[in-house]
Amino acid sequence: MDMRVSDLAVARGGVTVLQGVSFDLRAGQAVILRGPNGSGKTTLLRTLAGLQPPVAGTIDLPPEAAAYGAHADGLKSTLTVRENLTFWAAIHGSDAVDAALTGMDVASLAHRRASDLSAGQKRRLGLARLLVSGRPVWLLDEPTVSLDVASVALFAGVVRRHLGGGGLAVIATHVDLGLPEAAVLDLSPYRTRIMARDGFDEAFA
């Protein structure tokens, strides 16, 4: 599985925020997206995930290949941890619930309702969803928000194993994940002039 992004332009609220974004990822490779707040990282990830169309350019990636880990954890609050993963496993036709519970260290919380978890525990459960998706391309938006140092390291290990198994990852993050093997793509040069000059307040006024 390869992913090729060519000359991509993406928009939010009708305003083009990034243009001319190109990168290639092969099996086992990851890229970290960097850029200041409001520079378009989430918009780019949403576009890569097929949630919104590009303004221009191409994304060579079948939408069903990608798992999108959004800012929000997307949990079913009334279901337990195990039920949440079982729900997603059924959707993806996966039997990896136990592996996901262990992988993101939520096995001891398996019978707790998602609504009763701490922010960091919810985030770990949200990331465990990636493991049951079985999808090769992970598109992750600030995956380590709310995670403590140990959980960031755990997550880095999960990503590394995913890459080791031939997976791909595109990760927007402001923190150092401890993945030195990942390429870094600074989005600043691709910000459109209106975004770079006026900032988002003006652009969306």
Ligand SMILES: Nc1ncnc2c1ncn2[C@@H]1O[C@H](COP(=O)(O)OP(=O)(O)OP(=O)(O)O)[C@@H](O)[C@H]1O
């Ligand atoms: N729903 C929306 N409607 C209109 N504009 C939006 C919407 N959501 C975000 N924007 C604007 O689109 C631009 C890009 O936002 P985006 O969320 O992609 O940036 P980001 O790089 O992910 O930021 P952050 O680092 O703060 O998460 C920003 O100027 C933002 O204000």
